[in-house]
Amino acid sequence: METSRDDFIIAIRSAFLQKGAAQRFSLLVLIIISVILLSLDFYKAKPLNIFRSISKDIIYRGSFIISLPFKSLDRGYKTVKTHFTFYDDYQNLKNELYILKAQQSEIEFLKMQNKELKIVISDVLHTNTKNVIAKVILDKQSPFLKSIILNKGTNSNLKKGMAVLHKKNMVGRIVEVNYLSSRVLLINDLNSKIPVKIQPSGENAIMSGEGNNLASLDFLPKLSTIEEENIVFTSGSDGVFDDGIPIGKITEIEGKFYVEFFSDLNQINFVTVINNKKEDN
């Protein structure tokens, strides 16, 4: 019994403490370095920010270059796939166009009316924002993390928390900024929580990512009157995003309401970053 315990200890010591054949570092030393690195990340140690930013920029570029052939293959596959549904898509689009044309005149009228009313209530129109158009260089949408990497960073005045739009629809917010790149946490990530307003009922809620193509709604009023096809906008109540950015529409699955995004989060190539941060004077 004593011997087997000794054997166990010797095997563990040999595995973690001794440098193995042709190994330059012992495992324990490297594990301690990893823990220190993790602690620095946890406490957001400022002196390391520049080093972290530069190393991340280099790694993102390296990853982008290595991923290029696979991206091309994926793009080719998707192109071939779309050819098979070409005729059906054409018919659907034709029908949609007919409906949209009918709605166009009504929208124009409502736009005019809305503009007039906004002036009446002295609402500040967000016309002086400097938006930044960025390209998606990496698309990291594993089942565990939904994020994309943009090719713009602090060099284009991007800051943490800025809203990211795709075709005028909200798709995420910036969570990490380096000098030449930045990371966007997509709205379908489990860690994404955004205050939203649902129209036409005007109810407020918190939209939480579900890790798939839908998001759930938390903190809805008890007597909620929302229905399918209602539109979900940012409420702007967190003071981070502007209000009124469209996100998606309500869909009901098994008696529960979810948000179905307007943008396909798997097909994002270019995005617009809303620069609504006030410049320091």
Added chain:
Amino acid sequence: MISFNRNLYYFLLNLFPIFLLFFLVLVDFDFSFHSKKLVTFNPTYVVIYYWVLKKPEILGYGLVFFAGVINDVVTGLPMGISSIDYLILCGIASYFRNITLRPSLINDWIAFVPTIFIINSIHYSILNGFFALELNYYYLILSSIFTIATYPLVGFIFNFISDFITPRKK
């Protein structure tokens, strides 16, 4: 000249696990299939476990640590978490190498089962406990199961490659 070519050939073969490891972490292959990405596995774990178990002289711990840092940057996780996962994986693989008298693919596979669950438990505990990051527990379990399930196949291919690799210095 023939000797030089042979040395170059073995040198490149020896570099294969390192190239594969860095390729996987840089491209961040999650090998997700199905439209809802229900089937997903982590090939990096398999690569590290196999080569540390079979030929530890080829895959240095320093490189494994560095691969972990790259993986964290690419996937957006706190820097150091993957390094800890990978290094503990190396430690467990090294432990099994020390206590195994008759190594075989089946024995390695059986030892791989608790290893993956230990690693993923540590991964989940650190991210959820310290960084308050939400992870999909269901996908993590699925990923563990599929990573374990793929080991024999990948191990078989690596066995084939390993037969060609001989140590550079005898």
